[in-house]
Amino acid sequence: MSSTKIQVRGQPLPRVPARNHRMIINSVVRGVSTKRHHCVSNVLSCKSGPSLDFVPTRTNESQVLRGDSNGRFGRFGGMFVPETLMSRLRDLEDEFTFVLGDHKFQEELTTALRDYVGRETPLYFAERLTEHYKNLARTTVGRDGQTGGPEIYLKREDLSHCGSHKINNALAQAMIARRLGCSRVVAATGAGQHGVATAAACAKLSLECTVFMGTNDIEKQASNVLSMKLLGAQVISVEGTFKDASSEAIRNWVENLYSTYYLSGTVVGPHPCPIMVREFQSMIGKETRRQANQLWGGKPDVLVACVGSGSNALGLFHEFVGDKDVRLVGVEAAGLGLDSGKHSATLAVGDIGVYHGAMSYLLQDDQGQILIPHSVGVGLEYPGVGPEISFLKETGRAEFHTATDQEAVQACMLLSRLEGIIPALEASHALAFLDKLVPTLCDGAKVVVNCSGRGDKDLETLIQRGILPSSK
Ligand SMILES: Cc1ncc(COP(=O)(O)O)c(C=O)c1O
Numbered sequence: 001m002s003s004t005k006i007q008v009r010g011q012p013l014p015r016v017p018a019r020n021h022r023m024i025i026n027s028v029v030r031g032v033s034t035k036r037h038h039c040v041s042n043v044l045s046c047k048s049g050p051s052l053d054f055v056p057t058r059t060n061e062s063q064v065l066r067g068d069s070n071g072r073f074g075r076f077g078g079m080f081v082p083e084t085l086m087s088r089l090r091d092l093e094d095e096f097t098f099v100l101g102d103h104k105f106q107e108e109l110t111t112a113l114r115d116y117v118g119r120e121t122p123l124y125f126a127e128r129l130t131e132h133y134k135n136l137a138r139t140t141v142g143r144d145g146q147t148g149g150p151e152i153y154l155k156r157e158d159l160s161h162c163g164s165h166k167i168n169n170a171l172a173q174a175m176i177a178r179r180l181g182c183s184r185v186v187a188a189t190g191a192g193q194h195g196v197a198t199a200a201a202c203a204k205l206s207l208e209c210t211v212f213m214g215t216n217d218i219e220k221q222a223s224n225v226l227s228m229k230l231l232g233a234q235v236i237s238v239e240g241t242f243k244d245a246s247s248e249a250i251r252n253w254v255e256n257l258y259s260t261y262y263l264s265g266t267v268v269g270p271h272p273c274p275i276m277v278r279e280f281q282s283m284i285g286k287e288t289r290r291q292a293n294q295l296w297g298g299k300p301d302v303l304v305a306c307v308g309s310g311s312n313a314l315g316l317f318h319e320f321v322g323d324k325d326v327r328l329v330g331v332e333a334a335g336l337g338l339d340s341g342k343h344s345a346t347l348a349v350g351d352i353g354v355y356h357g358a359m360s361y362l363l364q365d366d367q368g369q370i371l372i373p374h375s376v377g378v379g380l381e382y383p384g385v386g387p388e389i390s391f392l393k394e395t396g397r398a399e400f401h402t403a404t405d406q407e408a409v410q411a412c413m414l415l416s417r418l419e420g421i422i423p424a425l426e427a428s429h430a431l432a433f434l435d436k437l438v439p440t441l442c443d444g445a446k447v448v449v450n451c452s453g454r455g456d457k458d459l460e461t462l463i464q465r466g467i468l469p470s471s472k
Contacts, residue, residue, distance in 0.1 A: 071271020073391035123291035148443025164453030166197035174201035177261035188249040190242030191379030192224025194265030199233035214241040266309035267386030270357030281315030305450040310389035312452035333375030334402035344373035376405035377426035403432035424453035
């Protein structure tokens with residue numbers, strides 16, 4: 001699978017009055033020069049029609065940082081899809097825009113998030129982890145007698161139904177699928193968390209569910225495969241990893257465009273997918289703001305999240321994008337090291353191209369061929385990131401760092417032993433970065449780490465790495 005390396009020459013699209021967009025969809029063409037193209041559909045369309053004039057807004061926001069109504073974040077995002085998909089994506093955009101303001105939908109979703117998902121998730125003071133870093137400072141930099149150092153809090157998405165943040169979005173989108181009259185949902189999953197969440201949401205809403213998963217991932221995340229099957233989903237094995245499973249799921253959707261809904265699990269893909277997923281994850285940050293205010297009467301100083309494609313990171317960050325005094329820190333997977341070629345550090349070493357329908361940073365070679373990502377956290381193994389994440393990097397609003405497989409595994413063990421919480425290996429990348437972050441922070445600084453999922457699914461991986469004995 002290759003991507004499209006592109007230089008954008010076009011100017012921003014003109015704003016067009018809302019509600020007419022279907023009629024004039026073909027009238028706006030954005031010029032691009034391509035080196036090579038091979039999107040999932042094998043068709044590159046550089047058209048991006050005008051759109052609704054309503055984009056979900058927030059108080060205090062910088063509109064530029066939050067993207068325009070065509071799903072563009074600066075030069076990132078857009079709709080690089082064949083013409084045949086445009087009308088279905090516009091239907092989706094219409095429905096998404098409608099449900100944002102629809103009282104009945106919002107009430108049903110809020111009730112389900114509370115009673116089914118278990119929201120709000122706690123903002124937990126990790127007292128022993130905080131103490132661990134204080135002790136480390138005392139021994140390594142000789143801060144004897146000092147009680148300072150930052151306080152570390154965990155946003156406990158691991159306590160959500162199905163064990164990760166993925167259910168927030170899966171449930172909301174499954175409700176949209178039903179409204180669009182689709183009886184069937186397709187999805188792709190890497191770590192299996194999105195697959196399980198989608199299977200659960202489909203069971204609840206009586207939708208047929210098919211989940212595509214890479215052969216390697218099926219082996220590594222066997223417990224999630226069993227859960228998906230128990231929840232009534234059909235799991236289809238695809239040669240390769242998550243990116244291959246994604247391509248296959250999208251192909252399947254394209255073949256059954258009106259009966260089937262493609263339920264994207266993260267903030268990638270053509271507009272409106274990235275904005276929609278971000279919106280359905282944004283309660284993570286909203287709850288954090290409220291909880292921080294209750295706990296210490298202020299905002300967090302630093303937010304930390306792992307970055308696979310970016311949905312848990314944006315879920316936490318989005319609410320705070322306009323708060324310049326809040327540091328946003330994303331942590332990518334450095335795998336076996338950035339020089340090893342075996343990592344998923346797209347922002348650290350990737351460059352810009354088009355893949356799966358949008359422009360963003362990608363891991364690709366000089367020919368635009370997509371490189372195979374690697375991480376011990378299977379959910380981080382995607383060769384791209386969401387366009388909004390790319391934009392946060394480019395504008396400097398968020399900073400991005402990396403953690404290796406080994407550092408993530410150590411962080412997983414540390415949290416398990418100190419707090420009795422087994423984090424997913426994906427979330428462990430965010431936790432691992434605390435080693436570097438904490439010594440740079442002032443006393444009393446409040447750090448919130450998104451604990452995006454629980455680690456039960458990773459026990460087999462830890463056994464294989466010799467961290468845990470086999471129970472056999
Ligand atoms: C627990 C957990 N955290 C993080 C991720 C990475 O995805 P994203 O960057 O979209 O949050 C995954 C993906 O499967 C996951 O399962």
